[in-house]
Amino acid sequence: MSAPDAPDTPMLVVDGLDVTFQVGSERIRAVRGVSFTLARGECLAIVGESGSGKSVTARTLIGLTGGRSTVSARQLSFDGEDLTALTGPQWQAIRGRRIGLVLQDALVSLDPLRTVGAEVAEPLRIHRIVNRAEVGERVMSKLADVGVPDPQWRARQYPHQLSGGLRQRALIASAIAAGPELLLADEPTTALDVTVAAQVLNLLRQLKHGGMSLLLISHDLAVMAGLADRIAVMYSGLIVEQGPAERVLGNPRHPYTRALLAAVPAMHAKGTWLSVSVPDQPPAGPGGCPYAARCRLADQRCRDELPTPAKIEATHDALCWHPVAEPAETPERLSIAQAPEPAAPGDILIEVEGVSKRFRSPDGTWHEAVRDVSFQLRVGEALGVVGESGSGKTTVARIVLGLLEPDEGTVRFAGQPWNAAKDRKAMADGTRAANRSGRRIRERDRRRHRRRIQAIYQDPLGSFDPRYTVERIVGEAVIDIRRGRDRRARVVELLDQVGLPANLLRRRPLELSGGQRQRVAIARALAPSPDVIVCDEPVSALDVSIQAQILDLLTVLQRDLGVALLFISHDLGVIHHVSDRLLVMKDGRVVETGDLSQVFSQPVHAYTQKLLAAIPRPDKTDEPVHRASVRWERAGNLCATPSGPQVPTSPPGSDIGNLITRSSNVMRN
Amino acid sequence: MTLSRDPGNHLRPPLFGGRTLTRRRTPVRGRALLRSAAKRFAAGATVMLGSATLAFTALQLVPGDPVAVLLGPTTSASPQVRAQIRTEYGFDRPVPVRFAHYLGDLVRGDLGTSYQLQQPVTKLINDQLWPTVQLVAAAVALAVVIAVVSAMTTAGRRPSLRAAATVWELVALSTPPFWLGIMLLTVFSFRLRIFPVAGAQSVSSLVLPAVTLALSVAGVLAQVLREGLEAALAQPFVVTARARGLSRTAVRVRHAFRHAAAPVLTLTGWLTGTLLGGAVLIETVFARPGIGSLTLQAVTSRDLPVVMGVVLLSAFAVVLIFTVVDLLHLAIDPRLRTAAAAI
The missing domain is CATH 3.40.50.300 (P-loop containing nucleotide triphosphate hydrolases)
Structure with a gap:
């Protein structure tokens, strides 16, 4: 607390952060050597897919990684205070008061049994920000601050009685009620509609302009584009690229960042591949680059040795042996075909x-x-x-x-x-x-006629019997084949069609990843040739x-x-x-x-x-x-934006054969 | 209640303290509660009418002459006396008329007269009911306290602590209460002479039977409560609450407990109903009067008015307990209120 508060001293310094979890007898390294700093009033966004360690990193900063975790760092300090040395009560004094946390989906992130007002009042009470008599008034002003209309009425309502946007605002109000200097926002807009998400992002931007530091966690690069000053891309517990937002988005150097950018469906991506296909790669060694298996640029060195950060500019690093600007030899996005015009409009x-x-x-x-x-x-x-x-x-x-x-x-x-x-x-x-x-x-x-119309849903897990194997789930929909062996062959064929290997036949839904589950759901929908x-x-x-x-x-x-x-x-x-x-x-x-x-x-x-x-x-x-x-x-109605990544124009002659080779490639990976 | 009518008033007493919980109720919510209370009352009355009808029908189906039962196997009476009794008790009137009379008596709170003891059934029940109610209430209260302490201190904690708590709960719920009662009597009454051996005269005579009944109930409740607590503690709002600076204990007390309470509440209601009937064993061990022994006597001596009275009483107790449980559910979970208002 008494540390000298020089204006250019970063408020938050994270250097060489390691977080491991003990799961049974196994130790899982969720975060590996992560380093970043955050200045006052700055916004750093951490992007990555689920399991990349981005949420764990955020939880470390608020001391809530749980009992099975071990946190170590060369330096982990907030406003000059060593966070690794804090005791329980010291953490409690910091949480909410100096560092706030916002999670996704306020329906479950606010206590559903308590009124919104009680939830916003809680940090005020814990940290004794105002005396008892003024709590109600302060709650109203906080709710009004985050743009909740008619706060008197809303404060008495329960989370389930509010719309998604209002709920999320109330959640933010409860996180900032005690006036923290740093706000950690973990997927703050993920469950929201586009227009509502835009409003919440605007609210976060206002908070930032008000001088609050923001650590934004998201799986979606697009969300943070307008808000983040700097972006850190995480993959498998490592920060693979870090730099000023416009550099990372405009001139991505790590192949993973490029893949993420290309994966966002946008106007100009119509008729092109969103996902990156990679020829079959030998598995990476334990010391190698974790992205090597998915990387088109990977070579033997990548598989053997973890890259050292390559400085692209003073503040822009990429953790890659091949931090090339444009992978000229192999464009990331290929055209499927010249969007074959639907022949004659069908019946x-x-x-x-x-x-x-x-x-x-x-x-x-x-x-x-x-x-x-x-x-x-x-x-x-x-x-x-x-x-x-x-x-x-x-x-x-x-x-x-x-x-x-x-x-x-x-x-x-x-x-x-x-x-x-x-x-x-x-x-x-x-x-x-x-x-x-x-x-x-x-x-x-x-x-x-039921077989002719099939459905797939948002949550395939909920549409599967959790005790069924993949073979049984898909086989159930194969209605025209009775014999077991033929049926299995048909299931394997369907799985291949959706890019799943036959060795998943014996798996159950819970043992599959989210993408695999949705593929199984698609295979099941395809089974009766709808x-x-x-x-x-x-x-x-x-x-x-x-x-x-x-x-x-x-x-x-x-x-x-x-x-x-x-x-x-x-x-x-x-x-x-x-x-x-x-x-x-x-x-x-x-x-x-x-x-x-x-x-x-x-x-x-x-x-x-x-x-x-x-x-x-x-x-x-x-x-x-x-x-x-x-x-x-x-x-750009249907073309690239000037600042966006360059789009390769579709080769005019790409034929169906090309398309099929390409598609089976994608599916195999 | 009037506060919410002037939403423009910014200067007003604190609304968000635990102490001012009732003041936060808006009129709308209060009405919803009242309305569902009224609905539950109507449903309870229907159940009572149904049980009365069933009890009456069962009485009609019992084989044998009621007068013979009334007189007992040893008494011999002349046909004139029998006819006189028949008229006096109204056994000669047609069934619908008797049913109407029976219902009318019920509404006035008259459950008839015992064949054997020649006393009003209401008085008999009244004398025997309170010892049982005292015993069960004390036992349930004690069980809830033990369960809350056991679950709150161990849920989601170190595996060793959790395992120890689970073991004592398993032992508690699998110990036969009558055996436990005899053991407690041997130690605390005969050996140490702290508590009286029998009777229901003083508060100290309530201690041992209540403990005996409470332990097994506490074992079950603690297990259910711990499971609920651990499910609640895994919810995202717990992370939010901790991130506000709440301690582990405060999160349990202020957030998780309420979530875990609902299933425990249902189970407590059910167990209370069971105990009211099942206390007879413990009452026998401790030589306490109670509704159980009255029922046993009435059944063995075919004292039908008493049996019917006890049947109606049980139905009433169950209806009462579950009405209270349902209303408590509404108080705990605001999400049920909107659903309840729609029914």
Whole structure:
């Protein structure tokens, strides 16, 4: 506390941080030799995929890595105070008071049994910031500070009664209530809708301008582009690249950073590969670069020896033996093909006409989830449905799947009635003919066609029986093959189609990674050779690099197998990458529809414009997010932005054979 | 309650202290609670009517002449006397009329007269009920205290500490209560002479039976509570709370405990119901009066009005306990309130 407070002394110094966890008899090194500093009012962003050690690094700074961990560092100091030497009570005095923490998803990160006001008041009470009589008043002002409207009313509500954005604001209010100088934000916008996430990012930016230091943790490079001064990229417990944000984003030197940047689906990436494919590599030795197995530039030296930091500039390092600027010899992103124009517009596969559905809310009022929605899905077409949570996307999906009966309207599948509201008028007439036509469509009539329409969901784990093996999960959907051995062969074939090796057959869902689970879900959906797959947020729970692989896989499958996709997502970038046509939903209505390029370049509805403006992207800018993105949208409808990475133009002659070689490569990796 | 009507008022007493918990209730929430209380009351009344009907039906289906039962196997009476008794007790009237009378008596709080003891059933039950209620209440309170201490101090702590707690709980819940009761009597009453051997006259006579009943219950409750605590401590909000500067103990007391309490509450309600009926064994060991011994006598001597009274009493106790448990659930978990208001 009494350390000299020179203005240029960094507030936070982390040097050679190691964190190991004891799991059973095994020791896992979660963080290896991580070093960085953070000055007052500065924002450092740590990016990496799940398991890269970024959250553990943040937890170390607040002393909450848990009992099974060992933390060691050459230096770990906050404002001149040695954090490694702190006792329990000393930590408690720092937590909340001088260093705050914000996690993702306030629904579970705030105590769901306590009012928002009580949660914001807690740090004030613990650290005795104000006397008892003033706590209520201070809570109101903190809630107002983070932009919660009507704080008097909101403070008495519980987290589940607030919208996602308000909840997250309340969580931030509780983290900053005691006035900490450093805020650790661990995936603060991950569970939020785009427009809401943009608002939360703006709030964090305001806090930073107010002089607070920010350590931002995210798996998504795009999120931090407008906010971070410096970016550290973590992979497998190591910081592989660190530097000023515009340098790391504009001139990435580590192959992993480049792969991460390329994995963000953006306008210019349409029709190209998001994921990086690597030819089969021998495994890296224990002392080698952990990224070697996924790196296209890896050589024997990479596999044997951990790289030393290569100085690109004074403040820009990359932990790589080959910190080249542009991998000229092998472009990261290849074109699949010249986006083969969907031949002639196919026949109509699904026709949704005037569908409405309402539900009873918990408070007894009726909530119109879907209002008068109509659209058509043609054979082999990819139709994107975009909208924020609560816009009715999932309800539409369930009606299309015939899992939910609409209150009004009809759904026709391949020309046949598929799902419809009960025609009460015809029923009331009572005549036999009317009765027959007005009869609701029963599941028994649908069952015969069920195999033609399949679904994949956001959380495949929840759609698998946890006790089933992969073979049984996929085999269950192979309906036309009865013999065990043939069936297994078909399952292996399906797994190969989604890029999974046959040795996963005996695994159970819990033993698979998130990406593997989603691939199994896709294999299961493909098993009965469907005409259409309804994808409900299939990538929103995945890391950017895994998301890229799944999106590539879905794109290839759609083109190769001619499966139509009804692709639902809240992420316009994802939708843009996959779909041919787009449907924008808001409050249960379709507010805009049209061809992809048309909607993206000339959005008509104000809401579509707002959605487009809210997309965060990995372009360094200090402007508020919305203005920056408007510029982006204007600057490059379907081409690269000036500051963005250069896009290789698609070779005009790339043929299908090329595509297939390429696709099987991706899948094998 | 009036505070929330003027949301513009910034200067007002603290609203977020533990002591002012009730003041935070908004009128809307209070109404939801009241409404669900009313619904539960109606449901309870329905259950009571159902049990009364079932008890009455069972009585009609019991074989044999009620007058013979009433008189006992040894008494011989002339047909005139029998007819007189029949008229006096109303056995000659048609079943629906008797049912209506029976219900009317019930509403007035009249459970009839015991065949054997010739006393009003309400008085009999009243005399015997309170010792049992005292015993069960003391035992449950003690069990909850023991369980909370055992679980709160050991949940999520060192494996050795946890293992030790689990072992004592397993021993406690698998010890037969009557054996434990005899052991406690031998040590504390006969050898050390600290507590009386029998009876229900003083508070000190309550100690040994209550401890006997409480230990096994405490073992079960502690295990459930620890499991709940450990699940709650694994939640993200615990990290948030710790990051605010809360100590481990404070997180347990202020956050995790409330989350872990719900299943324990349900189990406690269920166990209380079981104990009210099951205390008879311990009451016998300690020679205490109680509803259990009254029931036993009534069943063996076919004293049907008493049996029916006890049946209704049990139904009432269960309804009462679970109404209280449900309302406590609503108080603990605000998420249930919105759901309850919608039903």
